[in-house]
Amino acid sequence: MTEGRSRRPGPRIEEVARVAGVSKSTVSRVINGEKYVSERSRQAVHRAIALLGYSPNHAARTLAGSKANAIALVISEQGSRVLADPFFAQVLRGVHAELAGRHVQLLLMMNQPLDGEDQIAYLTGGHVDGALVVSLHGEDPLPRTLHETGLPIVVGGRPLAGGSVPFVDADNFNGALGAVRFLISLGREKIATIAGPHDMAVGMDRLSGWRCGLAEHGMAVELVVHSDFTPDSGALAMEELLRRAPDLDAVFVAADIMALGALRVLQARGYRIPDDVAVVGFDDSVLAATAVPPLTTVRQDVEGFGRTMTWRLLAELAGEEKLPQSMLLPTSLVRRASA
Amino acid sequence: MTEGRSRRPGPRIEEVARVAGVSKSTVSRVINGEKYVSERSRQAVHRAIALLGYSPNHAARTLAGSKANAIALVISEQGSRVLADPFFAQVLRGVHAELAGRHVQLLLMMNQPLDGEDQIAYLTGGHVDGALVVSLHGEDPLPRTLHETGLPIVVGGRPLAGGSVPFVDADNFNGALGAVRFLISLGREKIATIAGPHDMAVGMDRLSGWRCGLAEHGMAVELVVHSDFTPDSGALAMEELLRRAPDLDAVFVAADIMALGALRVLQARGYRIPDDVAVVGFDDSVLAATAVPPLTTVRQDVEGFGRTMTWRLLAELAGEEKLPQSMLLPTSLVRRASA
DNA sequence: TCGGCATCTGGGAGCGCTCCCAGACCCTCG
DNA sequence: CGAGGGTCTGGGAGCGCTCCCAGATGCCGA
Incomplete structure (x- = not known):
């Protein structure tokens, strides 16, 4: 399809290993921040990476590994886009800011391509490691349903029928x-x-x-x-x-x-x-x-809203313990002329 | 990281092949809509896919194939987010609508995680097949730079220093x-x-x-x-x-x-x-x-804006010929009380 | 009759990683 | 002094696909 550009350019992990004078495995360990790597090796790998301009192949990591390196942002919009619009863009900005630097892709879902069953199937099908669910409509069943499948999620906006679903909301x-x-x-x-x-x-x-x-x-x-x-x-x-x-x-x-x-x-x-x-x-x-x-x-x-949701989800994915189940973000009064 | 759920669930292409009574290769051909597949095989594969609820593994396709099955939406926002916000959400909705049903992932980039060089390196590094660039600032060099690397792109909003960069804009x-x-x-x-x-x-x-x-x-x-x-x-x-x-x-x-x-x-x-x-x-x-x-x-x-951009990009990726270099979308006067 | 071509098919290498395993080397303790 | 652990390392299988190649079949015209 994409004419030209046959094989992906750029160095492989193997070349990094050669330049750094270590094995593939060690490079992989460094990239993934595992322990049991000597300081000397770590330095050497980092130098080699910088030298070659190496950037790991997302597809390969995902295929070989047990995680998808991606999270979904699910916009569960039942009508009321009025409220959603400006709000939504800012949330997205926050999510994005929090994701910066990490090798995690953000997938967008909007209740459109697959609805109901299919959407849930997709999300729990291993394509993503977790999901941020922005749900304005409090009685939306999606958050709870997803949570019950065991997929790590964080809901934006307190779910009315929430159970113990982790959520972030303004106070x-x-x-x-x-x-x-x-x-x-x-x-x-x-x-x-x-x-x-x-x-x-x-x-x-x-x-x-x-x-x-x-x-x-x-x-x-x-x-x-x-x-x-x-x-x-x-x-x-x-x-x-x-x-x-x-x-x-x-x-x-x-x-x-x-x-x-x-x-x-x-x-x-x-x-x-x-x-x-x-x-x-x-x-x-x-x-x-x-x-x-x-x-x-x-x-x-609102931007903090997106950032906080993302932070909470990533923390859970990283296996952090004792995370708060829910978080309320402070608000402040802006005084203008009407009062 | 993602505790539990070790290996990805769901059937492989191999099982589809077995059920359909054909080879892996043939299943792959059907999925990718290639020719040289008999009607009988095609039917059988489709039935097997439906029966098993098969959905191809994105990472594997990307790794094995020569395309990334993903496009980027690049928001090149130099200040002026005022204009960007509500606009942006609607564009996104349009993009998403046009992407529905195709096996193409949408990646978001916002000038944040990597800037300048890095961003270009990422985009041209084979991670995506093409990019939608929303650039409000007409003199933004990004569209042109990207276009010159040979990456298929479509710019939203007429670039001032555009050269022959394909773009979509309101009229x-x-x-x-x-x-x-x-x-x-x-x-x-x-x-x-x-x-x-x-x-x-x-x-x-x-x-x-x-x-x-x-x-x-x-x-x-x-x-x-x-x-x-x-x-x-x-x-x-x-x-x-x-x-x-x-x-x-x-x-x-x-x-x-x-x-x-x-x-x-x-x-x-x-x-x-x-x-x-x-x-x-x-x-x-x-x-x-x-x-x-x-x-x-x-x-x-605005939603049509996003849809049109996406359509144009996908068409180019599909190798379609004689696409218009640029497209202007009609506007209409909404009469209210002020005139 | 036979080559050539278009059509259809299966086999299998290999994409670039991760992760398991085995092993080498330390240090500590009984 | 050796057993047991913790630390560090490399080798190599294999993730689920695509794509190349080789082969099998049919049909055409020479």
């Missing part, structure tokens, strides 16, 4: 809690929330944080409307909230993208922001900074 | 031209533009389209300010334009994200949109629909 609860405390510190007294759908952990955790913040100060925990992470549904939710409590003075919105809709409705109704109603979003997406007025929001480190 | 020129014609059809007579930077083809092509549109109607081609694809620089550019021509009645902005800044300035200055000044953006990004007022903009099919 949505404390992020929301912080936002509410901030609103209270501003003197707000009637704080509503536009929450995410019931089936997404990200939404539920933020809702819990809001509840907890209000409860701390003995405030009523009633003004909740669920929505679905689109601007329009955010607008609808805001209308509903205003109908129920025209005198509310703050709204915590579980996602910037919904906050845009809310902002629109508030302004159309003549509420001044933040004077009459303070608005705090979540995510610190691109949208937040360019909103009118610029949105105060809870920032999460 | 930025005609998109811009269409936008200007639309503004003229609305009766606008003093149409400015906020253009992209000089070193990005995407910016220059849109600028040319604007120029051409005005020239068609003998209108002055003067109100240009260059900017750099951020909301703030868009705002600055708008201020500059208003200083030079307070009576302008339309602006074509070369990217939605800059249009947001422009919108902000116009509104702050008391211009009504679209009554006093009509605004047209480009990209139809998420930002466009949620802007206030919702932005009329030129839509490009």
Whole structure:
């Protein structure tokens, strides 16, 4: 197919061995960082590698060895790509950063080429050593199913029906809690929330944080409307909230993208922001900074998200012990004009 | 490392051969779609494959064969991730869709693990059969360098210093031209533009389209300010334009994200949109629909972008003849409230 | 009739590694 | 002093395929 370039160029492990004055086996040991190699040999091999510009053949290693030298990034996207897009690119960047320098290939899977059974078959078929599963939809069965096959995985976003699946997530609860405390510190007294759908952990955790913040100060925990992470549904939710409590003075919105809709409705109704109603979003997406007025929001480190997932998976593959089953990443409040 | 699961599970090509009653060689021929296989054998092999659930071992094929069965997606991102992010995720989705069903792995590279020399060495080292290079910065030398090594590549976005490098791009020129014609059809007579930077083809092509549109109607081609694809620089550019021509009645902005800044300035200055000044953006990004007022903009099919690039590369790898050197994808005007 | 060609097939070398095994060499301890 | 271990080394089988070669068959035209 690929015309020209018949055989792969570059030196083999055998030549490295010759130049270094050791055997193939020893070179292999050095490359794989095994012990039982003398310092002298190790140095010699490294020099030879540098001299020849040697880089091990991925296919050969995989074929001969017992591991695939590859991990999969599985995007389990059930609709809601709205939330997924910018988010996803950053996660990927983090994953990639963490993979840098290691001889591990990253394979992408998106529920497309093979679905359901086939996808699971592929993943557990020895093509990869482990998987990162980004699953926004909390009730997605994929994480659990994969985990039960024994394939090492790390899920991005707390799975609702998780069992003991290792996961990494932003600390949505404390992020929301912080936002509410901030609103209270501003003197707000009637704080509503536009929450995410019931089936997404990200939404539920933020809702819990809001509840907890209000409860701390003995405030009523009633003004909740669920929505679905689109601007329009955010607008609808805001209308509903205003109908129920025209005198509310703050709204915590579980996602910037919904906050845009809310902002629109508030302004159309003549509420001044933040004077009459303070608005705090979540995510610190691109949208937040360019909103009118610029949105105060809870920032999460999405790139760190990807990095942490990858770190956790690689650590498990390396046989590290006593890894935390799950990890929550800190969030921070970004103060802009809306609150 | 990967504890347990010692040897890879699943049937080998040998077992397929036995079940089908033919030789290894014949099975291999069927898998690779070669000719010189009788219909009877072909059927038998297909049945055996289905029966056993056989899936060829990627590492073995790559090791034994003369091709890598993998292509790279190289993100050559020099800064400006702003533009890159949402764009990038969609491109990736397109690439992935086009790859579905083929036995080709997708490797990601992001200028991180290996830079410059190393990256080129890796790509031309036989690890991949070809590369998709997404390069926003038109003067990026990478596309040309790679192309000169003989590695089949397709560049996303027209390279400024391209030579004869195959590329795929949105039809930025005609998109811009269409936008200007639309503004003229609305009766606008003093149409400015906020253009992209000089070193990005995407910016220059849109600028040319604007120029051409005005020239068609003998209108002055003067109100240009260059900017750099951020909301703030868009705002600055708008201020500059208003200083030079307070009576302008339309602006074509070369990217939605800059249009947001422009919108902000116009509104702050008391211009009504679209009554006093009509605004047209480009990209139809998420930002466009949620802007206030919702932005009329030129839509490009970003997913199609990824698909087309991939299709072109695979076609070349398959040895297809007479492929177009470059391909421009159509754009369309999305009419909202701002014009 | 026989060579030539196109069609179809199987056998087997070998892609570049890893990993098992056997062995050489130390040091420590009973 | 020798047994037992830990340390280091090289040799070589074999991972699951592809691809080359040789051979078997059929059909054509000379």
